[in-house]
Amino acid sequence: MFYRRSGIRHTRYAEERQLWPLRFDRWLVGLAVALLVAAPLLVDRLYLVAYLLPWIIWSSAALGLNLLMGGAGQIHLGYGAVMAIGAYTCVHLVRAGVPFELAMLAGGLMSALVGIVFGAAALRVKSLYLAMATLAMQYIVDFVISHVPAISGGTQATISVPPVRFLGVPIEGDIATYFFALAVCAVITSFMLNVARTSFGRALAAVREKDYAAEIIGIDTFRYKLLAFWASSFIGGVVGSVLVVCYLRSVSPDQFHLDLSVQIVAMVIVGGLGSVLGSFFGAALVLFAPIIFNNLIGTVTAGLGIEIGSDLRSHLPLMLYGALIVGFLVVEPLGLAKIWDNARNYFLVWPFRHAGR
Amino acid sequence: MDTALIGELALTGALVGMMYGLVAVGIVLIYKTSGIANFAQGAIAMTGGYVAWAISALLGVPIWIALPAAIVLMFGFGMLIELTVLRRMIGQPVIMVIMLTFGIEIFLRGAIPGFLGSAVKRLDLGIPQAPVFIGDMLLNRAYLIGGGISAALIVAAIVLFNSRAGVMMRAVSDDQGASWSVGIRVERAIALAWGLSAVTATAAGILWGSMQGVDWSLSLLLVKALAIAILGGLDSIPGVLLAALIVGVAESLATGILDPLLGGGTRDIVASAIILVTLLVRPYGLFGHTQIERV
Numbered sequence: 001m002f003y004r005r006s007g008i009r010h011t012r013y014a015e016e017r018q019l020w021p022l023r024f025d026r027w028l029v030g031l032a033v034a035l036l037v038a039a040p041l042l043v044d045r046l047y048l049v050a051y052l053l054p055w056i057i058w059s060s061a062a063l064g065l066n067l068l069m070g071g072a073g074q075i076h077l078g079y080g081a082v083m084a085i086g087a088y089t090c091v092h093l094v095r096a097g098v099p100f101e102l103a104m105l106a107g108g109l110m111s112a113l114v115g116i117v118f119g120a121a122a123l124r125v126k127s128l129y130l131a132m133a134t135l136a137m138q139y140i141v142d143f144v145i146s147h148v149p150a151i152s153g154g155t156q157a158t159i160s161v162p163p164v165r166f167l168g169v170p171i172e173g174d175i176a177t178y179f180f181a182l183a184v185c186a187v188i189t190s191f192m193l194n195v196a197r198t199s200f201g202r203a204l205a206a207v208r209e210k211d212y213a214a215e216i217i218g219i220d221t222f223r224y225k226l227l228a229f230w231a232s233s234f235i236g237g238v239v240g241s242v243l244v245v246c247y248l249r250s251v252s253p254d255q256f257h258l259d260l261s262v263q264i265v266a267m268v269i270v271g272g273l274g275s276v277l278g279s280f281f282g283a284a285l286v287l288f289a290p291i292i293f294n295n296l297i298g299t300v301t302a303g304l305g306i307e308i309g310s311d312l313r314s315h316l317p318l319m320l321y322g323a324l325i326v327g328f329l330v331v332e333p334l335g336l337a338k339i340w341d342n343a344r345n346y347f348l349v350w351p352f353r354h355a356g357r
Numbered sequence: 358m359d360t361a362l363i364g365e366l367a368l369t370g371a372l373v374g375m376m377y378g379l380v381a382v383g384i385v386l387i388y389k390t391s392g393i394a395n396f397a398q399g400a401i402a403m404t405g406g407y408v409a410w411a412i413s414a415l416l417g418v419p420i421w422i423a424l425p426a427a428i429v430l431m432f433g434f435g436m437l438i439e440l441t442v443l444r445r446m447i448g449q450p451v452i453m454v455i456m457l458t459f460g461i462e463i464f465l466r467g468a469i470p471g472f473l474g475s476a477v478k479r480l481d482l483g484i485p486q487a488p489v490f491i492g493d494m495l496l497n498r499a500y501l502i503g504g505g506i507s508a509a510l511i512v513a514a515i516v517l518f519n520s521r522a523g524v525m526m527r528a529v530s531d532d533q534g535a536s537w538s539v540g541i542r543v544e545r546a547i548a549l550a551w552g553l554s555a556v557t558a559t560a561a562g563i564l565w566g567s568m569q570g571v572d573w574s575l576s577l578l579l580v581k582a583l584a585i586a587i588l589g590g591l592d593s594i595p596g597v598l599l600a601a602l603i604v605g606v607a608e609s610l611a612t613g614i615l616d617p618l619l620g621g622g623t624r625d626i627v628a629s630a631i632i633l634v635t636l637l638v639r640p641y642g643l644f645g646h647t648q649i650e651r652v
Binding site: 073074075118121125127128129132133135136137139140143147262265266269312314315316317320321322323324325326329333 | 619
């Protein structure tokens with residue numbers, strides 16, 4: 001814990017440019033990965049399926065949206081619709097006999113294609129219009145899915161997902177689905193960690209900071225915004241298909257309404273715009289805060305003998321999401337990741353707080 | 358499809374559009390003064406409806422006192438939002454401020470029905486139910502009165518923009534720094550815009566609430582209001598009048614003509630489609646300034 005930086009002197013650029021230049025950080029990441037891999041042995045089956053699995057899937061989705069919102073500074077209020085397109089494409093292809101590996105990628109491609117149509121309309125003008133266009137996209141996609149029987153299977157219909165195999169391994173039972181979701185999450189995470197070190201990531205950062213300035217130093221801003229939109233929608237589509245195959249096991253239109261989009265936007269803001277670690281923190285807080293809060297209120301009111309309305313309890317998650325978004329934007333716009341970073345920087349040189357980094 | 362039915366649909370649509378436009382005026386007002394789109398407008402309309410209901414039903418105040426009370430309260434509420442939250446975001450990127458207003462929308466959607474009850478509330482303004490006949494066409498009296506009040510309020514907003522306070526707000530919208538230097542209190546003008554937009558939203562919330570009942574679905578007015586604001590040009594109040602007519606008539610005709618073919622639900626999609634088409638064809642809207650920051 002103490003003096004972690006002492007004695008670490010990089011002599012080559014490659015060492016300085018590692019993802020985690022400090023040995024302590026590498027140990028921490030290794031420990032986290034080991035815990036996640038060993039989780040099926042460590043925790044109860046109920047916790048694995050009800051908490052860990054959704055956390056991993058929602059974190060993947062938050063990572064995908066974070067590429068667009070944190071990486072390129074573009075707003076997206078219809079990410080749930082993007083995931084719905086991927087999910088429906090994948091399920092229909094699997095039912096038609098296409099191998100799941102291909103169906104998943106096709107789901108991503110379809111999401112990227114449809115997403116880019118909506119993005120291209122608004123990306124030519126101010127970011128404000130993108131917010132409206134993506135909100136409109138959410139409603140239009142919802143409408144098309146539920147009103148075209150070929151997609152949804154009729155109004156109020158639920159399509160169940162047939163058993164699928166990934167590279168020969170059947171994805172069924174708790175352990176296989178968990179590891180599959182974890183593997184997809186790992187791929188997306190490593191992409192997100194490395195994208196900031198590529199020319200693509202640097203171009204996005206330039207566009208995010210000031211698009212005029214980016215244009216002047218020779219970045220085609222429209223092209224890069226569109227690319228960011230494409231990549232983010234692709235990830236969204238893939239995560240959507242993972243979501244239905246691993247977690248929901250069946251697909252119906254009401255799973256992908258505005259609520260899901262709101263949830264993921266809240267995760268990105270609460271976690272921290274542009275932060276990979278933050279997406280995991282944000283997903284955890286947004287997914288579990290309503291549950292914990294609800295239980296807390298339950299025990300407190302039971303202890304005090306007060307009756308609390310069911311209306312209030314059922315609206316608690318929405319209230320909490322809104323309060324989290326507003327609170328973090330006002331108090332700590334860079335989210336939980338920034339709070340973590342502040343604490344980490346403090347302890348890096350503790351007890352010499354003025355030593356600097 | 359006979360002409361009487363189409364005429365009836367169009368006329369109803371025009372009146373309904375006026376009531377949507379009342380919500381849109383608030384969005385335009387705030388955009389004009391501070392340059393951000395207010396995504397909380399739908400929830401503020403819902404809050405207004407709930408407040409009017411709470412004052413008249415929970416406190417037992419007669420409706421003709423409850424309505425002005427609700428409007429005054431909501432004026433304060435709008436100013437309060439600006440004062441407590443929005444003012445701290447000055448200097449932040451636009452994307453952050455938009456997210457913030459969206460966060461407020463989500464919070465109000467949860468908090469207001471959560472504390473005041475999510476079941477549909479009845480808000481009776483004392484408008485008789487009997488329809489009005491114009492030739493062969495049958496008109497809902499509530500729509501007629503509601504549309505009339507809305508149109509009057511939108512015109513009042515246009516008149517307001519030519520008064521002293523309005524000139525102040527227009528100056529702020531043109532150049533905040535220059536307004537400061539000639540002694541206009543920019544923050545006061547922006548707070549005033551928030552208060553007034555909460556008032557128009559409340560009026561819309563009350564009118565809609567009296568027709569369909571007060572519940573969370575009033576916040577869905579947001580999408581229609583956004584469609585009207587963007588079609589009229591985000592910085593033009595006269596644009597709202599025309600765009601409200603277009604959106605209302607288009608929605609009503611789509612419901613009447615397309616619904617039997619598609620199996621219902623087209624009403625919710627018209628506004629979204631209009632947003633998308635406007636962005637593709639004419640992003641600055643019908644009357645907006647053409648120099649929208651293009652990138």
